[in-house]
Amino acid sequence: MKLVTAIIKPFKLDEVREALSAVGVSGITVTEVKGFGRQKGHTELYRGAEYVVDFLPKVKVEAAVKDEVLDQVIEAIEKSANTGKIGDGKIFVFDLEQVVRIRTGETGAEAL
Amino acid sequence: MRKLYAMLALVGAFWLGAPVHAQDKPAPSAAAPAAAAAPAAAPVAAAAAAPSATATPAPTPNKGDTAWMLTSTALVLMMSVPALALFYGGLVRSKNMLSVLMQVFVTFSLITVLWCIYGYSLAFTEGNSIIGGLDRLFLKGTFDPVKGDFAMGATFSKNTPIFELVYVAFQATFAAITCALILGSVAERMKFSAVLIFMVLWFTFSYLPIAHMVWFFPGPDAFTDPKTVDAVTAKAGLIWQWGALDFAGGTVVHINAGVAGLIGAYLLGKRVGFGKEAMQPHNLTMTMIGAALLWVGWFGFNAGSALEANGTAALAFMNTFLATACAVLSWVFLEWMLKGKPSMLGAASGAVAGLVAITPAAGNVGIPGAFVIGLVAGAVCLWGVNGLKKLLGADDALDVFGVHAVGGILGALLTGVFNSPDLGGPGFVTDWVTMKVGYSSIGEQLWIQCKAVALVLVWTGVVAFISYKIADLLVGLRVTEEEEREGLDINSHGETAYHM
Secondary structure (H helix, E strand, C coil): CEEEEEEECHHHHHHHHHHHHHCCCCCCEEEEEEECCCCCCEEEEECCEEEEECCEEEEEEEEEECHHHHHHHHHHHHHHCCCCCCCCEEEEEEECCCCECCCCCCEHHHHC | CHHHHHHHHHHHHHHHHHHHHHHHCCCCCCCCCCCCCCCCCCCCCHHHCCCCCCCCCCCCCCHHHHHHHHHHHHHHHHHHHHHHHHHHHHHCCHHHHHHHHHHHHHHHHHHHHHHHHHHHHHHHCCCCCCCCCCCCHHHCCCEECCCCEECEECCCCCCCCEEHHHHHHHHHHHHHHHHHHHCCCCCCCECHHHHHHHHHHHHHHHHHHHHHHHHCCCCHHHCCCHHHHHHHHCCCCHHHHHCCCCCCCHHHHHHHHHHHHHHHHHHHCCCCCCCCCCCCCCCHHHHHHHHHHHHHHHHHHHHHHHCCCCHHHHHHHHHHHHHHHHHHHHHHHHHHHHHCCCCHHHHHHHHHHHHHHHCCCCCCCCHHHHHHHHHHHHHHHHHHCCHHHHHHCCCCCCCHHHHHHHHHHHHHHHHHHHCCHHHCCCCEEEECCCCEEECCCHHHHHHHHHHHHHHHHHHHHHHHHHHHHHHHHHHCCECCHHHHHHCHHHHHHCCCCCCC
16 A cells, blocks of 8 residues: 655645546545745745745645555646646655554555 | 822822812813804903803804714724724734734723823913913813803814814824824834833823924914914914914824834834844735725824815815825836836835825815825835835834835925915915915925924934833833744733634
């Protein structure tokens, strides 16, 4: 099992969710986050004062998936979150040791 | 604590005693308010004369005037709480939101109370040319409960009194908002107790004398005879005697407060992290609501300053409307050209700049004046918060000097220019006996305006400096660095503005 974490542009969230549903991902967790990468920040001007805002708002999507669908999931996120412009985000993949469904006590792939 | 009780007891005793005094002396010799005497019957010392029982019945206040002035008073109250509080509050960081709201709210209340104890009397009764007298302590004599008589105040027309209590209330809101304006300069770091001490001192020694010097005169009905004009004029405030024009408070309100704010910014020092950390406004939506409410309330402030529901009020109303819109456009378009983007904060700031600049001019200039003053104000105040601010090097947190003092000076000077009938202005009353209107020359009037501005600049600067120093000695001006970093809301007031 793998844990896929994707940092995407906030306005792409709906498309990513739909694409993930289409490849059979049954649940995701979404968090509003801030960060910076190559896109860097931007400047904001308030009357005479200029501030460099380093951290831009992004959305973090997390999905736990079976090993065999991993490639499809990555492709789904990559395609749906892509705008071609700097700041589209990144996808991180981790090995997932264990999953437990709290209600039933099921574990492993059954719990996904 | 015991001292406090003793003081309250004293105040109570005085208050109870007041009506008795009023009965002893049913004819208080207050001046601006002593308009009532019928001019024909009034003797030489008319100003001091009371509503006398002569054959001609004394004129009574017009109901329309009364209604308009009460409405205006409520509008000016709205300018402070909530408008100014929200305008300022949105501009600070969220950890200091409540401290700004609190400082404005409590300052406004404090000054209102002081106004009714001694402020009104010292500002608007006869004394010398610098400060008034004590005839109206605790508003004594404004209402006689035994006879059910209300004292009359003067307007700018003969035989047109208003209830003095209406004038007291209207002017109370001016005193209170002027003091509250200063808070923008010292925001996010000043101790609450120091704020209150400073306000008492500055209100007493700067606002009151300046209001007296600029606005106090014995009223048009006091001028009955060409031979006594000099004697009656000598009872007016110093700057009024010079002939300076200030319709609704360019000098009294905006320069006065703006300079006091700047001095405060210097004496307090910069906010921790100023210039290094980001200090973005936490909620410009609030700031927009505040600015918009200010615009609405300012109709009471400026058009109300006509003291009557008449053509001058209509002129002041339209000028306030137009100049503000002009200033919004000039600020926003210049910002767009120079900085790349037209901002909401720019629009809100432009509105306030226009309102400030048209304040002394409101009923003193014509429509051409409003166009020019508005357009210039947007541009000059944009410089006030950029180039000038860097030049001054003080952390005037919310740009009270850059907008209010700069806009106030600009407005005060241009009032002298655009008052000229050649430039569409109404001119001013040159002879209060015949109510003849005229105008001298632009150069002459501009020079008088300059003198008025200069006197107010120096006066408020010195008084503010001393008042801050006294507050510093008594309680210290600033909160500790740790408290400042954590925010004034939680440390000074034990509350948090937002729970999320």
